[in-house]
Amino acid sequence: MLDINLIRKNYEYVSEKLAIKGVSVDFSEFLADDQKRRDLIHTTEQLKAERNKSSADVPKYKKEGKDVSELLARMREIGDQIKENDQLIADMNQKQNEFIAGLPNLPADGVVPGGKENNQVISTFGEKPVFSFEPQHHVDIVEHLGIIDYARGAKLSGSGNWVYRGMGAQLEWALLNYFIQNHLVDGYEMILPPHLLNYECGFTAGQFPKFVDDIFTLRSKDDSDAVHGFKRFLLPTSETALVNLHRDEILNQAELPKKYFAYTPCYRSEAGSYRAEERGMIRGHQFNKVEIFQYTLPHNSDQALQELISKAERLVQGLGLHYRVSKLAAEDCSASMRETYDIEVWIPSMNDYKEVSSASNAGDYQARRGNIRFRNEETGKNEYVHTLNASGLATSRIFPAIMEQYQQADGTVIVPEVLRPFMNGAEVICPR
RNA sequence: GGAGAAAUACCCAAGUGGUGAAGGGGACGGUUUGCUAAACCGUUAGCAGGGGCGACUCUGGCGAGGGUUCAAAUCCCUCUUUCUCCGCCA
Numbered sequence: 001m002l003d004i005n006l007i008r009k010n011y012e013y014v015s016e017k018l019a020i021k022g023v024s025v026d027f028s029e030f031l032a033d034d035q036k037r038r039d040l041i042h043t044t045e046q047l048k049a050e051r052n053k054s055s056a057d058v059p060k061y062k063k064e065g066k067d068v069s070e071l072l073a074r075m076r077e078i079g080d081q082i083k084e085n086d087q088l089i090a091d092m093n094q095k096q097n098e099f100i101a102g103l104p105n106l107p108a109d110g111v112v113p114g115g116k117e118n119n120q121v122i123s124t125f126g127e128k129p130v131f132s133f134e135p136q137h138h139v140d141i142v143e144h145l146g147i148i149d150y151a152r153g154a155k156l157s158g159s160g161n162w163v164y165r166g167m168g169a170q171l172e173w174a175l176l177n178y179f180i181q182n183h184l185v186d187g188y189e190m191i192l193p194p195h196l197l198n199y200e201c202g203f204t205a206g207q208f209p210k211f212v213d214d215i216f217t218l219r220s221k222d223d224s225d226a227v228h229g230f231k232r233f234l235l236p237t238s239e240t241a242l243v244n245l246h247r248d249e250i251l252n253q254a255e256l257p258k259k260y261f262a263y264t265p266c267y268r269s270e271a272g273s274y275r276a277e278e279r280g281m282i283r284g285h286q287f288n289k290v291e292i293f294q295y296t297l298p299h300n301s302d303q304a305l306q307e308l309i310s311k312a313e314r315l316v317q318g319l320g321l322h323y324r325v326s327k328l329a330a331e332d333c334s335a336s337m338r339e340t341y342d343i344e345v346w347i348p349s350m351n352d353y354k355e356v357s358s359a360s361n362a363g364d365y366q367a368r369r370g371n372i373r374f375r376n377e378e379t380g381k382n383e384y385v386h387t388l389n390a391s392g393l394a395t396s397r398i399f400p401a402i403m404e405q406y407q408q409a410d411g412t413v414i415v416p417e418v419l420r421p422f423m424n425g426a427e428v429i430c431p432r
Numbered sequence: 433g434g435a436g437a438a439a440u441a442c443c444c445a446a447g448u449g450g451u452g453a454a455g456g457g458g459a460c461g462g463u464u465u466g467c468u469a470a471a472c473c474g475u476u477a478g479c480a481g482g483g484g485c486g487a488c489u490c491u492g493g494c495g496a497g498g499g500u501u502c503a504a505a506u507c508c509c510u511c512u513u514u515c516u517c518c519g520c521c522a
Binding site: 042044045046048049051053054057059060062068071072074076250382 | 450451452478479481482483490491492501502503
């Protein structure tokens with residue numbers, strides 16, 4: 001959520017920044033409505049002041065034996081006017097809130113306009129592997145090895161679902177353990193949140209109201225009072241849970257930065273996004289991810305973003321996978337984020353790099369939506385924290401990358417060394 | 433799932449229709465003191481939102497949202513959470 005005072009003070013600046021994100025907004029009606037709203041608040045509050053005063057007079061006059069019927073009549077009149085005005089103000093507030101909540105974050109300085117095509121590769125690690133044989137697609141590899149079962153995944157749940165089995169399940173779990181170990185060593189606190197979250201969580205994260213279609217919502221027996229058509233949804237990423245941990249809280253400055261990580265499956269409806277070239281486990285309705293998250297002081301968030309990026313990079317490096325880091329153009333950043341870097345791993349069969357981690361700084365955008373503040377020790381004032389998140393990592397892209405980058409001529413796959421301690425020392429995955 | 437009880441500040445807690453939300457603990461500030469403790473004095477209802485250049489002032493706020501009333505922490509309704517009991521259960 002953007003700062004309404006910033007819009008009031010300098011809407012030209014806000015418009016310019018939003019234009020970089022490809023959003024054009026005319027603030028003139030908004031500002032006029034805001035003035036009307038404030039005027040009405042002012043007159044209504046004066047009426048309330050009168051009501052409070054007269055209210056106190058009633059028992060006083062009664063005690064003195066005076067007639068209060070005229071006073072009561074006037075009070076009734078004021079009361080009706082107040083009621084009417086309060087309703088108008090509530091409507092205006094709602095309209096204003098919906099407008100502001102619908103605006104995306106402003107891109108940070110240095111974020112270039114445009115979409116994907118303007119993303120800039122800022123670094124690469126390792127080299128594309130060279131094969132002395134015809135490399136296989138990861139779907140063919142995992143089916144040959146019998147470690148991912150797509151057919152039965154579809155039988156159990158429908159397309160876009162798969163079953164990890166045997167060494168596949170072990171490799172998946174080893175990856176998660178490897179990530180977790182890494183974050184624990186760095187002093188991040190481990191969180192296992194609920195997977196079913198309420199509407200407010202999605203609002204704070206910035207997924208709602210705009211991106212409701214991308215998530216799975218749950219029906220319950222009594223949805224009659226569910227304002228948005230559902231009471232709970234399955235989290236699309238544990239970021240949604242982590243950013244809500246301190247919703248409506250005022251943190252002590254000394255507690256910051258708060259560093260968390262969480263493991264959860266991520267559930268996404270991915271409506272209509274299936275693409276033929278993404279067969280396999282590149283895009284599914286459920287995938288595993290460890291998410292790293294920080295709440296920081298405003299002036300420390302840029303530095304924290306670098307920390308998150310290098311943490312995610314270190315994980316991919318440890319696995320010995322070739323990848324690159326891209327700085328996203330404004331329109332490729334999600335709505336809540338002011339700056340995002342993607343770590344993209346090389347998938348030979350796709351002849352392309354696919355995102356395994358997205359590291360973002362939301363600035364105070366999510367903190368405003370979720371009312372997450374800290375007490376500034378110097379000023380004694382409450383200010384909004386900054387929130388940052390990064391995947392650390394998503395397995396659904398790493399797994400195929402391992403399959404394809406570590407495949408051998410005989411169809412077996414070498415287990416990256418860092419994972420072996422979590423797999424009883426297994427060095428290679430062979431067919432069952 | 434059923435029945436009952438509760439929700440007031442950092443904590444405990446009073447307040448069942450009439451201006452300004454008791455009291456205690458804690459915390460913070462001060463006096464006294466060589467230091468600590470004690471004692472004494474004071475501050476501590478967050479927060480959000482209006483108006484004003486400003487000193488300042490007004491409004492809302494007693495879990496949340498509605499309602500009744502001239503007036504609501506107090507009465508009524510809905511919801512949320514917590515606790516107790518019953519049922520079911522990994």
